[in-house]
Amino acid sequence: MIVDENRIKQMKEERDAIIIAHNYQLPEVQRIADFVGDSLELSKIAKDSKASVIVFAGVRFMAETAKILSPEKKILLPVKSAGCPMADQISAEDVRELRKAYPEAAFVAYVNTTAEVKAGVDICCTSSNAIKIVNSLNEKKIVFLPDKNLAYWVSLHSKKEIIPYDGFCYVHNRFGKEEVLKMREKYPDAEILVHPESPSDVIESADFILSTSGILKRAKESNKKTFIIGTEFGLIYRLEKENPDKEFYSLGSPKICFNMKKTTQKDIFDSLLYNRYEIILSEEIIKKAKKSIERMFEI
Numbered sequence: 001m002i003v004d005e006n007r008i009k010q011m012k013e014e015r016d017a018i019i020i021a022h023n024y025q026l027p028e029v030q031r032i033a034d035f036v037g038d039s040l041e042l043s044k045i046a047k048d049s050k051a052s053v054i055v056f057a058g059v060r061f062m063a064e065t066a067k068i069l070s071p072e073k074k075i076l077l078p079v080k081s082a083g084c085p086m087a088d089q090i091s092a093e094d095v096r097e098l099r100k101a102y103p104e105a106a107f108v109a110y111v112n113t114t115a116e117v118k119a120g121v122d123i124c125c126t127s128s129n130a131i132k133i134v135n136s137l138n139e140k141k142i143v144f145l146p147d148k149n150l151a152y153w154v155s156l157h158s159k160k161e162i163i164p165y166d167g168f169c170y171v172h173n174r175f176g177k178e179e180v181l182k183m184r185e186k187y188p189d190a191e192i193l194v195h196p197e198s199p200s201d202v203i204e205s206a207d208f209i210l211s212t213s214g215i216l217k218r219a220k221e222s223n224k225k226t227f228i229i230g231t232e233f234g235l236i237y238r239l240e241k242e243n244p245d246k247e248f249y250s251l252g253s254p255k256i257c258f259n260m261k262k263t264t265q266k267d268i269f270d271s272l273l274y275n276r277y278e279i280i281l282s283e284e285i286i287k288k289a290k291k292s293i294e295r296m297f298e299i
């Protein structure tokens with residue numbers, strides 16, 4: 001639902017707030033955001049911002065990551081139920097059990113995990129630095145969680161023994177190799193850019209495997225005029241906006257993350273007005289999870 005953008009601006013000033021939005025958010029939300037980016041970029045922006053209130057238009061684990069990095073700030077998630085089904089596929093208890101089964105392994109968690117899971121692992125990673133993080137570790141055995149597809153992508157670029165958790169993103173997991181073949185036939189000059197949360201046969205048949213920021217960068221720098229995009233459909237709005245002379249098509253039917261589309265301008269306005277929904281984490285979880293994230297930053 002659309003709100004008068006001046007009212008949102010005024011409310012932001014009154015609350016000393018900024019609005020940050022993930023690349024997969026609705027265009028109406030991206031339009032009013034102070035910053036649009038991937039989850040880690042946004043958490044860093046939240047950390048460096050002088051604002052005391054951060055409205056995070058995204059899903060829960062993202063707002064939690066911002067809270068872990070900026071515990072002194074008020075982090076608001078406008079829609080309480082906006083979660084990430086992949087992050088919810090593994091609990092802190094699951095990590096504790098896996099630790100018993102693989103005591104000699106290093107535990108690497110994708111940032112798409114809950115704060116409690118981050119607190120229970122050795123280090124975090126993003127889709128853009130996962131290979132580098134895994135290869136930097138001393139341990140030969142790596143338990144990689146929760147995304148089995150990202151784990152597969154990492155295993156193609158590492159000599160380590162990767163033990164994947166059986167999680168997946170229900171959005172990216174719907175891409176298929178037949179879609180790559182069809183789009184290649186239809187647009188033979190196009191570049192096919194795919195996110196590493198996609199299934200292994202899609203990873204093997206695409207041109208480039210990139211994070212969302214990697215896709216944005218590649219589209220800008222490439223000489224090609226046409227691109228087939230294998231990630232959540234929302235990224236196409238930003239790609240088109242930033243590259244008006246180029247064409248972008250979804251790899252097969254558009255793949256939508258419904259949780260990412262829950263937030264509207266009205267939710268953001270209400271979030272500022274009613275101070276909701278504040279992310280609250282215990283000091284202990286923040287301390288432990290921060291260690292995993294900061295170790296990633298060091299590498």
Ligand code: SF4
Nearest residue numbers: 084085086169171257
């Ligand atoms: S696109 Fe996938 S990983 Fe991202 S929030 Fe949605 S379900 Fe989670």
